[in-house]
Amino acid sequence: MSDAHAGSSIRSDVVEFDTVDDLTDALAGEGYLIAPDLAVVLHLATLLDRPLLLEGPAGVGKTELAKSLAAASGRELIRLQCYEGLDDARALYEWDYARQLLHVQMLRDRISDELASHETLSAASTALARTDVGVYTEDFLVPRPLLSAIVSTMPTVLLVDEIDRTDEAMEAVMLEVLAERQVTVPELGTFTARSSPWVILTSNDTRELSPALKRRCLHFQVAYPTAEREQQIVAVRAPEVAADVVADVVDLARRLRELPLRKSPSIAEVIDAARAAALLKQGDDAIDVSADGALMSLLVKFGTDLEQVRRSLDADGSAKSRSTESAATGSSTVAAFGAARSRVGVGARR
Numbered sequence: 123m124s125d126a127h128a129g130s131s132i133r134s135d136v137v138e139f140d141t142v143d144d145l146t147d148a149l150a151g152e153g154y155l156i157a158p159d160l161a162v163v164l165h166l167a168t169l170l171d172r173p174l175l176l177e178g179p180a181g182v183g184k185t186e187l188a189k190s191l192a193a194a195s196g197r198e199l200i201r202l203q204c205y206e207g208l209d210d211a212r213a214l215y216e217w218d219y220a221r222q223l224l225h226v227q228m229l230r231d232r233i234s235d236e237l238a239s240h241e242t243l244s245a246a247s248t249a250l251a252r253t254d255v256g257v258y259t260e261d262f263l264v265p266r267p268l269l270s271a272i273v274s275t276m277p278t279v280l281l282v283d284e285i286d287r288t289d290e291a292m293e294a295v296m297l298e299v300l301a302e303r304q305v306t307v308p309e310l311g312t313f314t315a316r317s318s319p320w321v322i323l324t325s326n327d328t329r330e331l332s333p334a335l336k337r338r339c340l341h342f343q344v345a346y347p348t349a350e351r352e353q354q355i356v357a358v359r360a361p362e363v364a365a366d367v368v369a370d371v372v373d374l375a376r377r378l379r380e381l382p383l384r385k386s387p388s389i390a391e392v393i394d395a396a397r398a399a400a401l402l403k404q405g406d407d408a409i410d411v412s413a414d415g416a417l418m419s420l421l422v423k424f425g426t427d428l429e430q431v432r433r434s435l436d437a438d439g440s441a442k443s444r445s446t447e448s449a450a451t452g453s454s455t456v457a458a459f460g461a462a463r464s465r466v467g468v469g470a471r472r
Contacts, residue, residue, distance in 0.1 A: 136196040152194050171318055175342070176342055179326060179386060183389055184324040185283055188201075198276050199278070200270050202280070203284065204292070213292065213296070215263055215269045217264065268305060278319040280319040285324065287328065323339065352372050352375075352392065362397070370399070
């Protein structure tokens with residue numbers, strides 16, 4: 123089961139959250155600042171024992187929420203990372219064929235003796251079919267993430283990450299787990315959850331999920347946080363960075379997200395950029411985060427996006443320069459005009 127338990131962290135004290143505030147405070151203790159409306163929906167999901175589907179752009183903290191929830195509640199995190207071509211053998215379970223073959227080879231002599239009394243191959247084949255050689259038992263069953271969450275005796279958080287990268291056939295495979303908290307293995311029967319997992323599914327909105335899946339989940343559309351909240355998040359994750367640097371980096375990230383980029387800066391990338399800006403800043407000297415190429419390498423990850431960002435920032439810079447020049451010219455004009463009026467006025471009075 124080792125591959126099903128990526129990033130798990132188990133504490134002896136498993137926590138249940140009585141109120142939304144308890145949940146919010148516990149997540150904050152893990153460095154996750156959850157939005158109030160999302161906190162309410164997440165709390166309902168834990169109380170109602172319903173899966174929670176989080177949809178939204180990549181990098182808004184959907185996966186991090188599941189990790190923080192597991193850490194805050196003392197539950198084991200079991201993660202199923204979805205991808206194109208994922209099948210039930212990698213999501214549910216598979217049989218250890220090598221061990222099964224070795225088991226049969228060890229029993230070969232005894233099986234041969236048992237079949238020796240049959241005069242025809244057909245009779246021997248029929249007898250072999252009736253013989254239980256014990257290859258379809260739990261000893262040879264290899265649980266993958268979904269089954270691991272069901273059979274675990276420890277309370278778990280099951281994270282089904284980027285479910286939109288699979289197809290609808292794989293969604294159908296998951297419905298039994300999501301709706302009934304059980305997995306059916308034809309050779310062994312049905313495994314019912316020993317400790318009902320908290321289930322969080324994430325989607326980056328790359329395709330529409332099936333109504334059957336959505337019907338079984340609570341749903342929340344996650345967006346990028348406000349500038350104020352994002353500054354708070356960065357400050358919590360990177361407390362060593364000065365507030366003015368954090369504000370500048372967050373402002374830059376928000377400007378970039380307004381552009382039609384292939385990939386907008388994630389919150390994690392903004393945190394890294396803030397840390398980098400603090401390292402690049404020399405003493406009390408200010409740093410122009412929008413002009414620093416090293417910071418752009420942290421926030422912009424595609425060449426075509428970088429070209430678009432440079433054009434946009436250059437255009438903004440030119441517009442600001444024109445505005446400054448216009449203001450300066452206007453001030454000069456006003457001053458000159460005022461002086462001329464004074465001269466005219468003096469002459470008139472004369």
